Amino acid sequence: MEVYLEGKKVRLDPTRSLGKGGEADVFDLGDGRALKVFKPPEHPDYQGLPEEQSAARARLDEHQSKLPAFPKVMPARVVVPQTLATDRRGRTVLGYAMRKLDSVEPLRRFSDPAFRRGGATSARVVEVLRGLHHTLEAVHGSGVVVGDFNDLNVLVTGNDAYLIDADSFQFGAFLSAVFTERFLDPLRLTGTMATSLSPGRPASPDSDWYAFAVALMQSLLCVGPYGGIHRPRAPTPRATPAARVHQRLTVFHSDVQYPKPALPLVTLPDEMLHQFHRIFVEDTRGAFPAQLLEGLRFTSCPSCGLEHARLACPTCSPHAAAASTPVSSVRGQVSATRLFSTRGVIVHACAEDGVLRWLYHDEGAYRREDGRAVLHGPLDPSLHWAIQGDVTLVSRGGELAVLAPGHAPERFGLDAPEGRPALAANTRHRYWAHAGGLWRDGAFGPERIGDVLQGQTRLFAGPRFGLGFHRAGNLRGAFVFDATRTGIKDGLALPWPSGRLVDVECLFEGSNAWLFLAEETNGRTVHHCVVVGMDGSVRASAHAEAGDSSWLGSLRGKCAVGDVLFAATDAGLTRVELKQGKLEAIRDFPDAEPFVDADCRLLMTRSGLTVVRRQDISGLRMT
Incomplete structure (x- = not known):
């Protein structure tokens, strides 16, 4: 595939690949910019997958009008299309050039227990999510909805979080067609007996804030609202992952076993836990309360090393269980x-x-x-x-x-x-x-x-x-x-x-x-x-x-x-x-x-x- 940028042919050098997503490949242009090239239907990754090929064709068709209409003013921590990449005649949009971020980690890494053990502190998580909160507010203020807000579409460099994949944003007449199940607002679903999750209602600022709450919970506790194992009492059968979402069988439910690798719920203050319960169990929506993030302060227990935002370590209290295996x-x-x-x-x-x-x-x-x-x-x-x-x-x-x-x-x-x-x-x-x-x-x-x-x-x-x-x-x-x-x-x-x-x-x-x-x-x-x-x-x-x-x-x-x-x-x-x-x-x-x-x-x-x-x-x- 021939790709032209600013009238010049660009060589798509595999050795300069920055990453590969489900919909596009990204290359380093060497001038402080990255080039995102959408996968055409004939891409090797779609070989033998007719549904994926059809979806790729539909995406390319929409981008012909969506990318030229992309909003001109966006917050600084949104990686936006700067210059469109086209075919030789300049008639078909094939991708776009954007700012290249250096030394980045996807937000997803902060929900990995191994990464957190390695020194990614809760205090850093809070600082990153505070900035992300401000950015999401500003995006909504521009009349734009992220739509597919998820922990792979947020890149962290230092303590700064950047929203990427802006081509999937929702604005004007262009609805966001992509979604990530773990971040999908249950209020967008239709029906109650589905074996898989698919939205029946368009994305909105409320669904973005729901996804933000999921990202926040995962980043603080290394588990999302629907983690853990559903273990109901006999003869009730175990619910499927989709049924758990429809029935709101979250980690707060008594029939759900909380995952062992996750950080204990009690490391967070009651106000934060109550807010998560309101969002994931009671279906409360709206912007996540900024004051809960601004007032969140973590400390490390001098005895066991656990980071917590409580007055006293919840695992070193007199009635806490032992943290390690007995001899x-x-x-x-x-x-x-x-x-x-x-x-x-x-x-x-x-x-x-x-x-x-x-x-x-x-x-x-x-x-x-x-x-x-x-x-x-x-x-x-x-x-x-x-x-x-x-x-x-x-x-x-x-x-x-x-x-x-x-x-x-x-x-x-x-x-x-x-x-x-x-x-x-x-x-x-x-x-x-x-x-x-x-x-x-x-x-x-x-x-x-x-x-x-x-x-x-x-x-x-x-x-x-x-x-x-x-x-x-x-x-x-x-x-x-x-x-x-x-x-x-x-x-x-x-x-x-x-x-x-x-x-x-x-x-x-x-x-x-x-x-x-x-x-x-x-x-x-x-x-x-x-x-x-x-x-x-x-x-x-x-x-x-x-x-x-x-x-x-x-x-x-x-x-x-x-x-x-x-x-x-x-x-x-x-x-x-x-x-x-x-x-x-x-x-x-x-x-x-x-x-x-x-x-x-x-x-x-x-x-x-x-x-x-x-x-x-x-x-x-x-x-």
Whole structure:
């Protein structure tokens, strides 16, 4: 596809891709601007998807009149179309140039318990949402409705939140046709028995403020109004996710089990909790009360480290439950033994040849399992960690530091697609992508293993082999490589999702790589599991809707042993087996429920299955 901007042809260089959404690809123009190009019906992401192709055609048709009519005056923290991109004749709008934001995180990250543990404080969340509140007020003051307000359409740089995807805004005669289910105002729904959610009424300022309240709740508590597990008393059946919305079965309902990884409700003041209840249970609408945000102040408990906005720590009160697993505990067929605990936060853990290793932050420093400090400073969520024996690897942006005992730090450059370092390690080597090459540390310095797409490659490695992939512009591809030899095998035919990739995890066990992908598509978050063999073949795949309480309802909390996967949920453990090209849930271990949750880390060590949580590590035994 040929794209012209200001009369000049623009080369859509995949190596300058800034991101991929469900409807468009975004490229860095190199002059402080980004170029958003709408996916045409023939885009590879829509191959074999006639409904998606039809929707793409309809979007392009509407943009021919909508984008030229876009409001000229908008708040400063809205990323608006600046210059339209067209075909060679200048007659067909294909996209637009806009301001490029640097060092950004989607607001969605602030609802991730791991990101919050890493140092994204509640005080920062409040500051970000205060600014977003002002911006949303100003947008409505301009006669515009966001329509599809969600946590991926808000980018945060520093403490400033910016609204993006302005082409989907609602104004004049142009209604907003897109939506995200988690942020969809139930008052826009029609009917009561739907198995899926779809609006029957147009978006409005009230529906924007409902979505803002969802974003605020998620960012403060790491759970939205319809999180958790619906567990009614028999014989009442469990409600579907859509039915929960229609019936207002929120986390405030007595039949809903509150998710374990989330921050406790009682960390918020009663006034804020009552406002959430009014919005999500009682259907109160209108602008979110600004005074609740302006008066919100958090403090950290000096005893347990919990951030709260109460007069006293709600978990350290005389009647509060213990925050960590007892030294030894038994429930039915499962016993747990605490191996480590800290008043700080465990930020990374792994098992190397069955040996458990971890990194935690306590007393102003990042420390290894033996207590030695490897880096002094406060918690920083922008740091990414890996472990290789006694060596600790830390990266931020495009720089990697190798912290080895008794040696000065070594520094290397590496790619960081969408802010995530292209770095992996096993007991023998570390691997990274940089300047179009895949590299490995060798006896005489870095060794080039093969060629990869510059600036766009995600990378993972296990004891025997590694896996990498890229999705940029019209290009998508994957490869495997041997852990010790040079060369890569590319051209893998993976079952790629077509939507926006929002999270990735990968586990290695023997000759298998278990790849987990979270995709935002058609207003929903869908999780995929793809089992890839050493030869690059796809041995099995499965998918599930995020938060559906199944073994694939979350990406984390997984551990592979041969062709068996153990998956942790808030209800316990599930054993999943790879059989004849299918992934089947074989057995549940509900007795493990007190010791695991959907956000924990599961590792197989020499002493058995090991559970890593926010402040403790425990060994499990099942009979």
